[in-house]
Amino acid sequence: MVTTLFPTNLFEEFDRLQRELDRLWSGWPAAIREVALDTVYPAINIGRTPEAVEVYAFVPGVDPAKLEVTLEQGVLTIAGERSSPIPENDQVTVYANERFAGKFRRTISLSEDLDPDKVEATYRDGVLRLRIARKAHLQPRRIEIK
Amino acid sequence: MAETNVTTRPGTNVTAQEAQRVPTAVPRVDIIEDQTSITLWADLPGVSRDSLEIKVEGDTLTIEGNVSLPVSEGMEPIYAEIRAPRYARSFTLSRDLDTAGIQAKLNQGVLELRIPKHQQAQPKRITVQAG
Numbered sequence: 001m002v003t004t005l006f007p008t009n010l011f012e013e014f015d016r017l018q019r020e021l022d023r024l025w026s027g028w029p030a031a032i033r034e035v036a037l038d039t040v041y042p043a044i045n046i047g048r049t050p051e052a053v054e055v056y057a058f059v060p061g062v063d064p065a066k067l068e069v070t071l072e073q074g075v076l077t078i079a080g081e082r083s084s085p086i087p088e089n090d091q092v093t094v095y096a097n098e099r100f101a102g103k104f105r106r107t108i109s110l111s112e113d114l115d116p117d118k119v120e121a122t123y124r125d126g127v128l129r130l131r132i133a134r135k136a137h138l139q140p141r142r143i144e145i146k
Numbered sequence: 147m148a149e150t151n152v153t154t155r156p157g158t159n160v161t162a163q164e165a166q167r168v169p170t171a172v173p174r175v176d177i178i179e180d181q182t183s184i185t186l187w188a189d190l191p192g193v194s195r196d197s198l199e200i201k202v203e204g205d206t207l208t209i210e211g212n213v214s215l216p217v218s219e220g221m222e223p224i225y226a227e228i229r230a231p232r233y234a235r236s237f238t239l240s241r242d243l244d245t246a247g248i249q250a251k252l253n254q255g256v257l258e259l260r261i262p263k264h265q266q267a268q269p270k271r272i273t274v275q276a277g
Contacts, residue, residue: 094176
């Protein structure tokens with residue numbers, strides 16, 4: 001069921017979607033907390049299947065055991081902290097300091113038909129993947145004609 | 147796709163040909179220098195050790211990696227902040243750096259590169275003896 005192949009088409013699809021959103025929203029004032037999209041940490045991608053919602057949080061450099069993930073009434077929160085590797089002394093010259101450091105908390109409103117008891121979390125190469133199942137009775141069902 | 151989706155910044159060097167092939171993002175980096183070396187950290191979430199390539203050609207250091215995510219069959223993307231399936235960034239190295247001695251570690255989606263300076267480029271402390 002799960003493929004680890006490089007999902008080229010998936011990224012193309014994400015890209016197409018984003019272009020559409022950009023086109024749709026360009027010129028509109030952005031929400032005050034979402035102005036600096038480029039600096040948001042962690043970045044998030046979301047996908048869906050008929051049975052589940054899949055959330056990918058890009059959290060490089062964070063120990064997965066120290067991530068705090070909660071799902072309550074359809075609201076997903078991912079929180080944690082990432083420290084900077086740059087030593088705080090004058091023995092070093094800093095040429096670039098672009099990576100996020102500090103505490104973070106991201107809250108995403110997902111649909112309310114998700115089952116908080118059916119969340120699978122996996123972590124690989126700095127990406128946290130959450131697969132959250134929809135509540136069984138709300139999943140689309142094929143009606144058999146006898 | 148008529149338009150390409152490549153962000154370029156100073157220090158970035160993606161050829162137009164490459165850019166047209168795959169949308170590429172510039173990874174964020176921290177870079178410091180101490181007395182013996184330069185250390186660079188780059189955020190490369192989703193890049194495995196096998197798909198990471200670090201090259202030194204002449205005085206140019208290039209980091210490239212493909213992002214791969216586990217995906218359920220039939221998944222339909224509905225929201226995306228990471229759109230490019232590839233990271234690439236290049237840096238020019240000065241001659242005091244010893245490219246043969248570069249050490250690389252990839253851990254939890256963060257690349258750490260240590261580039262030592264040549265011995266003769268490292269500052270020497272001259273001890274003044276009491277007369």
